[in-house]
Amino acid sequence: LNQMNGLSYHILYLDANDQTLVSRYKETRRRHPLSPNGSPLEGIHAERRLLEEMKGWAHQIIDTSQMKPVQLREKIINQYGQQGSPLTINVLSFGFKYGAPIDADLMFDVRFLPNPHYVEDLRPKTGCDPDVAEYVMKHKDTKEFLEKLTDFLGYTLPHYQREGKSQLVIGIGCTGGKHRSVAIAEHLGETFGKDFSVRVSHRDMEKNK
Numbered sequence: 219l220n221q222m223n224g225l226s227y228h229i230l231y232l233d234a235n236d237q238t239l240v241s242r243y244k245e246t247r248r249r250h251p252l253s254p255n256g257s258p259l260e261g262i263h264a265e266r267r268l269l270e271e272m273k274g275w276a277h278q279i280i281d282t283s284q285m286k287p288v289q290l291r292e293k294i295i296n297q298y299g300q301q302g303s304p305l306t307i308n309v310l311s312f313g314f315k316y317g318a319p320i321d322a323d324l325m326f327d328v329r330f331l332p333n334p335h336y337v338e339d340l341r342p343k344t345g346c347d348p349d350v351a352e353y354v355m356k357h358k359d360t361k362e363f364l365e366k367l368t369d370f371l372g373y374t375l376p377h378y379q380r381e382g383k384s385q386l387v388i389g390i391g392c393t394g395g396k397h398r399s400v401a402i403a404e405h406l407g408e409t410f411g412k413d414f415s416v417r418v419s420h421r422d423m424e425k426n427k
Contacts (some may be wrong), residue, residue: 230294231269231276236262238283295382305379306415308387311345311403313395313422322389326367326402332357334397344423345400354401364402368409375414395422 234242236259243250243258250261252268273279282290312319314329334340334350343350354360371388378386388406392398400420407418 228278228298229272229276230298231273231279232290233273233279233281234283235281291382295380304415305375305383306385306417307375307410308385309390309403309406309416309418310387311390311392311395311399311418311420311423313393313399313425314391315393316395316422316425318391319387319389319421322387324386325389325391328363328390328392328398328402331360331363331392331398331402333393335394340397343397344420345397345402346404346420346423350397351401351404354398355405360402364405367406371406371410375410379414395420395425 239262240258250256250258250265252264253261280290280293285293310319310322314327318325331354334343334345334353337353340347340350340353345351345354355364375386390399390403390406400423403418403420407416410416
């Protein structure tokens with residue numbers, strides 16, 4: 219550490235009392251690596267001796283004996299996490315007829331919205347085309363849905379960010395994944411791209427040509 223010239227660092231030492239550490243080893247049914255054939259307490263004492271010097275270097279010591287994992291995570295994020303730590307949002311349009319994405323954290327079905335597929339001039343186009351997007355967006359049902367969805371995401375996304383979530387996949391599905399879901403996904407990307415890192419992708423858009 220003395221050789222880290224020009225680098226800024228902060229040593230955080232996590233500690234707990236012997237009783238808590240023994241209890242944690244028993245709960246996980248793991249052996250202490252420094253006492254594989256002995257008791258967990260023997261390994262804990264050996265570990266304390268090894269880390270004694272490093273503990274003396276610590277800028278801060280946190281006793282985790284009475285803390286749950288979520289409480290420790292919150293404490294560390296509050297102290298070291300940057301304000302507005304990055305949350306990457308992946309908005310994925312898809313077609314239900316090709317199967318729902320298995321990695322979506324949130325999923326919204328927009329098959330109830332007016333379908334451009336039944337408009338002859340719009341059928342060969344996609345939700346990325348302005349006239350298709352305009353057709354989808356002009357209807358009352360779409361406007362009401364987007365208002366409620368935007369309110370919901372506007373409330374939940376900061377909470378996901380505060381909890382330390384780094385990536386969130388939002389699935390938007392229609393029948394074929396070509397028109398409605400694409401237009402809605404593009405709209406969400408534009409809306410939330412002002413405050414978050416947003417990536418919009420269209421899984422099934424090209425499958426319908």
